[in-house]
Every structure is written in structure tokens, then in C-alpha cells.
Amino acid sequence: MLKNDLYTVTAFENNMGTVAAAISLNTAHPIFNGHFPGQPVLPGVCMMQIVKELTEEATGKKLFLNDAAQCKFLSMVDPGKTPELQVTIDYKEPSEDRVAIVAVLKSTEATFFKMSANLLIV
Structure with a gap:
């Protein structure tokens, strides 16, 4: 949905239930014109969607965000100042119909977003 439009994956490692990815934001994406004019910010819902994707x-597996036990937006992502982000995701399949995750979106200077959630397998 957002991959290769709002962001591109520049590195991706999937190792025994842990993902380490680097992404590059498309700073010219039209979403930043409206969120917010003159002060672009990556929308929180987009951070959640990036983690899901x-x-x-x-x-x-195709997944659907079922519940987020914890979702913390710690700092704003200004795509002009921080176009490169790191995403780490620890995941496990506690049952045959869902995937439990703990995810962090950060840069070398700051942590922007943390989430613990269950994603349903659809």
C-alpha cells in the first residue's frame, strides 16, 4: 500500500523472528503537503502501516491490525530532516491465526514510535 510510494526499503534482514529494516521516505510524496503545510510530518497511521507491511x-502472510496493546508516538518524523529510518520488529506466531509483534521506528538520533500489537492472518 505505501511501499515503493511513500517509502522504499533500502535494507531488509529477517532473522529468526526479528526484522531489521532500513527505509527511505519519499520526501516529495503528496501526503506531506497536507500533513502539515509548511511543516511536514509522517502521519502516525503511516508508521503503523509501514510496520504492518x-x-x-x-x-x-497477509495481515490485519487486530489490536494494539501499546502504541506510543514519541517524536515527530520530519521527512526533510530525517528521510532515512530504521525499523525493528520482533514477531512470533502464538497461534495459527495471528502474529504478535513488538516494533520500533527510529533514526540514529531519536526513537519516533513503539508498538506492541497482534496482527490477524487474513
Whole structure:
């Protein structure tokens, strides 16, 4: 949905339930014109979608965000100042219909977003 449009994956490692990915934001994407004019910020819902899409890539399964036990937006992502981000996702399949994740989106200077959630396999 957002991959190869809002962001591109520049590195991706999937190792025994842990994903380490590097992404590059498309700073010219039209979403930044409206969110917010003159002060672009990566929308929180897009951070959540990026995590979901990278988890789908890691598991090879189509997923749906069922519940987020914890979702913390710690700092704003200004795409002009921080176009390169790192995403780490620890995941496991506690049952045959869901994937439990703990994810972090950060740069070398700051942590922007943390989430613990269950994604349903659809």
C-alpha cells in the first residue's frame, strides 16, 4: 500500500523472528503537503502501516491490525530532516491465526514510535 510510494526499503534482514529494516521516505510524496503545510510530518497511521507491511514481508502472510496493546508516538518524523529510518520488529506466531509483534521506528538520533500489537492472518 505505501511501499515503493511513500517509502522504499533500502535494507531488509529477517532473522529468526526479528526484522531489521532500513527505509527511505519519499520526501516529495503528496501526503506531506497536507500533513502539515509548511511543516511536514509522517502521519502516525503511516508508521503503523509501514510496520504492518514489513511484517507481511517477513512472514509472507497477509495481515490485519487486530489490536494494539501499546502504541506510543514519541517524536515527530520530519521527512526533510530525517528521510532515512530504521525499523525493528520482533514477531512470533502464538497461534495459527495471528502474529504478535513488538516494533520500533527510529533514526540514529531519536526513537519516533513503539508498538506492541497482534496482527490477524487474513
